[in-house]
Amino acid sequence: DLYRAADGRYDSMEYRRTGRSGLKLPAVSLGLWHNFGDDRTLDSQRAILRRAFDLGITHFDLANNYGPPYGAAEANFGTLFAQDFRPYRDELVISTKAGYDMWPGPYGEWGSRKYLLASLDQSLGRMGLDYVDIFYSHRFDPETPLEETMGALATAVQQGKALYVGISSYGPDRTREAARILREMGVPALIHQPSYSMINRWIEDEGLLDVLAEEGMGCIGFVPLAQGLLTDRYLNGIPQGSRAAQGKSLDPALVNEETTARLRALNDVAAARGQSLAQLALSWVLRDPRVTSALIGASSVAQLEANVAAVGAAPLTAEELAEIDRHAVE
Numbered sequence: 269d270l271y272r273a274a275d276g277r278y279d280s281m282e283y284r285r286t287g288r289s290g291l292k293l294p295a296v297s298l299g300l301w302h303n304f305g306d307d308r309t310l311d312s313q314r315a316i317l318r319r320a321f322d323l324g325i326t327h328f329d330l331a332n333n334y335g336p337p338y339g340a341a342e343a344n345f346g347t348l349f350a351q352d353f354r355p356y357r358d359e360l361v362i363s364t365k366a367g368y369d370m371w372p373g374p375y376g377e378w379g380s381r382k383y384l385l386a387s388l389d390q391s392l393g394r395m396g397l398d399y400v401d402i403f404y405s406h407r408f409d410p411e412t413p414l415e416e417t418m419g420a421l422a423t424a425v426q427q428g429k430a431l432y433v434g435i436s437s438y439g440p441d442r443t444r445e446a447a448r449i450l451r452e453m454g455v456p457a458l459i460h461q462p463s464y465s466m467i468n469r470w471i472e473d474e475g476l477l478d479v480l481a482e483e484g485m486g487c488i489g490f491v492p493l494a495q496g497l498l499t500d501r502y503l504n505g506i507p508q509g510s511r512a513a514q515g516k517s518l519d520p521a522l523v524n525e526e527t528t529a530r531l532r533a534l535n536d537v538a539a540a541r542g543q544s545l546a547q548l549a550l551s552w553v554l555r556d557p558r559v560t561s562a563l564i565g566a567s568s569v570a571q572l573e574a575n576v577a578a579v580g581a582a583p584l585t586a587e588e589l590a591e592i593d594r595h596a597v598e
């Protein structure tokens with residue numbers, strides 16, 4: 269069946285400016301780390317992507333090794349892009365990354381120019397795209413000069429293979445340094461992609477958010493739902509089919525008595541304001557205007573819809589924030 273995007277797709281999503289750039293991102297963006305590999309049907313992937321775009325999610329985030337197997341998420345996205353989304357290319361912000369383990373040998377991971385530019389070409393090939401909107405260095409490489417890694421990002425832009433560049437999980441000092449190097453190369457650092465959630469506040473504690481504001485960079489926070497912990501999925505144990513049950517990246521040992529008690533208390537805070545725990549978790553991440561977008565995953569259309577419904581919720585009160593801190597911070 270031919271896909272035609274919903275007419276009202278821009279009616280309710282909120283779009284936030286990415287740092288001091290010209291680019292806006294949706295308050296909720298969709299990541300393809302899980303649920304878009306060859307372990308999931310193309311039909312389920314198609315349904316999630318279509319619904320996301322219909323709900324105003326203009327930003328899809330990928331990386332070279334998302335799968336399983338490595339590369340599969342980009343290849344599956346490429347298939348669906350060709351079938352459904354090609355007419356909407358100019359309405360989409362598509363990102364990919366290189367930094368983690370991708371192919372064997374010394375040129376298949378970390379931060380060399382050799383790896384980053386070869387990886388970007390491979391990613392474009394798998395997705396069937398001429399360019400990505402954002403190309404990221406996925407992690408800081410302590411053994412490669414930062415000038416080389418940032419130089420590779422700048423080259424990607426100069427070659428027209430990326431419109432903007434970003435960095436992921438770099439600490440505050442490295443971020444400042446990366447921003448300076450890129451600025452000198454005439455390619456601004458658009459955005460940082462760090463982990464961030466009610467139960468993972470390192471970007472506040474280590475001052476990264478302050479650095480991003482000073483440098484005029486945006487911030488897109490990944491795993492805002494703590495891989496599903498900050499949802500109703502694990503309030504009563506580990507359900508079948510969940511990420512923790514499948515022994516994927518979420519360690520089932522995290523779902524213990526103590527954590528579950530804290531999650532239930534947070535769930536009560538959410539319920540008192542008419543939200544689900546997932547919605548509260550997203551409202552919390554988005555309460556800071558320096559956060560451009562919350563980068564979620566979803567294994568079903570229903571999860572996606574529930575999460576997007578957090579956009580436009582009432583702001584958190586001082587009492588609610590304090591109550592969240594009581595239960596979320598150890």
Ligand code: NDP
Nearest residue numbers: 299300301490491492493494495496499510511564565567
């Ligand atoms: P989330 O914290 O949003 O977790 C998503 C998972 O939570 C879903 O797969 C689902 O798990 C569960 N979930 C989501 N919504 C609901 C809901 N409403 N009710 C119940 N359960 C729900 O983030 P992800 O871990 O998926 O990561 C998001 C994105 O962040 C990635 O796709 C990637 O783009 C990016 N990322 C970047 C990294 C980096 O190094 N830059 C590292 C990690 C992620 P279930 O499968 O159990 O249903």
